[in-house]
Amino acid sequence: MIIKLGVIFGGVSVEHEVSIITAIQAMNNIDSKKYDIIPIYISKDGTWYSGAMLKDIKIFSDMDLLKRYAKEVVLYKRDNEFVLQNKRGLLRKDITTLDLAFPIMHGTMGEDGTLQGYLETIGIPYCESDTYASVVGQDKVFMKQIWKDSDVPTVKFEWFFDTDYQRKPERIIKKLEHLKYPMIVKPARLGSSVGIKVCQNEEELRDAISDAINYDNKILVEEVVPNLLEVNISVLGNYQKQSLSVIEEVGSDNKLLTYEDKYIGGNKGPSKGMASAKRIIPARISEEMEKEINEIAVKAYRALNSSGVVRIDFLIDKKEKKIYANEINSIPGSLSFYLWNKTDKDYQELLDDILNLAIRNYKSKQNKIYSFDTNILSNYAKNSAKGIKGIKK
Ligand SMILES: Nc1ncnc2c1ncn2[C@@H]1O[C@H](COP(=O)(O)OP(=O)(O)O)[C@@H](O)[C@H]1O
Ligand SMILES: [Mg+2]
Numbered sequence: 001m002i003i004k005l006g007v008i009f010g011g012v013s014v015e016h017e018v019s020i021i022t023a024i025q026a027m028n029n030i031d032s033k034k035y036d037i038i039p040i041y042i043s044k045d046g047t048w049y050s051g052a053m054l055k056d057i058k059i060f061s062d063m064d065l066l067k068r069y070a071k072e073v074v075l076y077k078r079d080n081e082f083v084l085q086n087k088r089g090l091l092r093k094d095i096t097t098l099d100l101a102f103p104i105m106h107g108t109m110g111e112d113g114t115l116q117g118y119l120e121t122i123g124i125p126y127c128e129s130d131t132y133a134s135v136v137g138q139d140k141v142f143m144k145q146i147w148k149d150s151d152v153p154t155v156k157f158e159w160f161f162d163t164d165y166q167r168k169p170e171r172i173i174k175k176l177e178h179l180k181y182p183m184i185v186k187p188a189r190l191g192s193s194v195g196i197k198v199c200q201n202e203e204e205l206r207d208a209i210s211d212a213i214n215y216d217n218k219i220l221v222e223e224v225v226p227n228l229l230e231v232n233i234s235v236l237g238n239y240q241k242q243s244l245s246v247i248e249e250v251g252s253d254n255k256l257l258t259y260e261d262k263y264i265g266g267n268k269g270p271s272k273g274m275a276s277a278k279r280i281i282p283a284r285i286s287e288e289m290e291k292e293i294n295e296i297a298v299k300a301y302r303a304l305n306s307s308g309v310v311r312i313d314f315l316i317d318k319k320e321k322k323i324y325a326n327e328i329n330s331i332p333g334s335l336s337f338y339l340w341n342k343t344d345k346d347y348q349e350l351l352d353d354i355l356n357l358a359i360r361n362y363k364s365k366q367n368k369i370y371s372f373d374t375n376i377l378s379n380y381a382k383n384s385a386k387g388i389k390g391i392k393k
Pocket of ligand 2: 193313327
């Protein structure tokens with residue numbers, strides 16, 4: 001049986017364009033003998049589109065053309081089917097039904113549990129982490145709180161709400177006093193280094209906070225890791241079983257990885273997404289350190305109850321040989337295929353694993369009990385007034 005797979009991408013996020021690149025790469029590599037791929041693109045204004053032309057990256061440079069030829073769609077459950085339906089036209093024809101959804105989105109409104117919540121609500125099986133794991137994987141504060149509790153080493157941090165700072169800045173500055181400069185200020189739930197600033201003193205700290213507040217109501221402040229080496233690892237699986245990729249070394253010495261470093265790279269040609277950042281694979285670290293990172297990665301993945309493929313990023317103090325888990329990306333750029341290529345699978349095998357895991361997770365979830373038959377409502381109805389408003393007998 002060929003599986004009808006809706007690949008959902010784009011979305012309302014600063015990482016919209018990167019998501020398009022990741023999704024097109026994936027659609028080009030999914031086994032077409034097993035899967036019938038239906039692209040579903042969410043524009044920056046949140047409109048859902050479908051159409052074969054959305055498998056071609058060129059269409060995204062001309063939104064007018066896209067809007068003219070792609071169909072505006074809605075995805076919903078009708079009887080026992082997941083229907084992708086035309087939103088316009090007199091007949092509002094069904095475009096197709098779907099068996100499985102694959103959100104390939106980065107950042108807000110796609111990787112952060114919101115889309116997952118929608119898919120969960122209509123009941124369609126979907127790939128990658130579920131709503132809960134996606135939410136905690138997007139919120140750097142939740143993530144660190146859970147990791148701290150699970151013995152995953154994290155950098156010393158504090159957090160606060162924007163309005164608490166605006167009302168009583170001195171109180172917040174005092175709360176941050178136990179952290180050592182340089183510090184780094186981050187909006188809790190963005191990504192791609194947007195709104196992130198390093199500060200050397202209190203004046204810079206105040207500036208950085210004022211800036212970060214523009215992006216989120218939750219602000220995270222951490223100590224900066226000195227003698228920095230950044231390495232990433234990809235984990236594939238679910239809470240029961242995990243595989244680990246080779247470890248990559250990224251970025252340049254002691255420099256914050258910027259949006260440009262990550263996605264635009266030095267190459268002038270078409271962007272290759274996350275696969276274009278400067279990287280060395282495998283990372284130049286000792287066997288001992290590699291072992292430690294592997295262990296932390298499994299702990300970090302399980303602590304958040306992640307599923308499918310993720311990338312976990314680490315900060316290492318080279319001098320002190322101290323390792324800190326920095327963040328998880330629950331739908332990583334390029335789905336980390338470039339790491340798995342250098343481990344033990346090509347992109348098609350990786351995608352096949354992700355899709356099979358989604359089906360397995362869905363089946364095991366169906367064995368759990370989610371509702372009970374009770375007579376609370378019928379008892380309530382017996383005792384209340386006769387008849388129901390809006391229904392004439
Ligand atoms: N505590 C830290 N110490 C040193 N550098 C950091 C620290 N936190 C973040 N960075 C730098 O900033 C970059 C972006 O921060 P990160 O937390 O990964 O946010 P994003 O979600 O935007 O990728 C990292 O890749 C790293 O270069
Ligand atoms: Mg990062």
